[in-house]
Amino acid sequence: MTLEWTVEGSERLLSDRWMNLRVDHCRTPKGRSISPYYVLDYPDWVVIVALTEAHELVMVEQYRHGVAKVLLELPAGAAELTDQDMEVSARRELLEETGFAADRWTLISSLYANPATQSNRLHIFLAEGARKVGDQQLDRGEEGMIVHVKPLDEIVPLLATGIIGQAMHVAGLLLALAARR
Structure with a gap:
């Protein structure tokens, strides 16, 4: 069984030179909705x-x-x-x-x-x-x-x-x- 979620949608809420904030709308392998799920995208x-x-x-x-x-x-x-x-x-x-x-x-x-x-x-x-x-x-x-x-x-x-x-x-x-x- 996979543990990975499915991303059903994603929106960028904020974009800056140091980071981006996005909200993902996810579904677990058992079908549960995890929304909103906030993710910060930074450079390494x-x-x-x-x-x-x-x-x-x-x-x-x-x-x-x-x-x-x-x-x-x-x-x-x-x-x-x-x-x-x-x-x-x-x-x-x-x-x-x-x-x-x-x-x-x-x-x-x-x-x-x-x-x-x-x-x-x-x-x-x-x-x-x-x-x-x-x-x-x-x-x-x-x-x-x-x-x-x-x-x-x-x-x-x-x-x-x-x-x-x-x-x-x-x-x-x-x-x-x-x-x-």
Whole structure:
């Protein structure tokens, strides 16, 4: 028996440069109507676990309006439609947000961000040999972003405290650390 729903209709409610909101009218395999069902279409995202040769993690501190808090996070951002691949996006985001570049890049995993209501994927990269090469080149919404370089052994104990409050970044960090072992 299939678990997949049938989409009987779909309407775009909002279209913006960063996301689209659509409403789907669905039917389950047993014939139940699931309507309305709202879906957010975002571009894919990249998250970068950037480590220096001294085993320090490059992080950013920034305001997140959705929760009205300042959070400590990994460098991350949306992929551009013109990017050839996700590594191009990851390299650009690391440079723009932190002024850092890295020598060795590894795609650790590609996961769905929130498959219940979002269509995009999250691509987690390990960037080793990170070093400062320039200044930040921040977008308007990133104003005031602060770069932190912290010893990796100080970060792991913080993961359960919520100080690093972005769940996808915690997952990315744990996956990258596991891949290094």
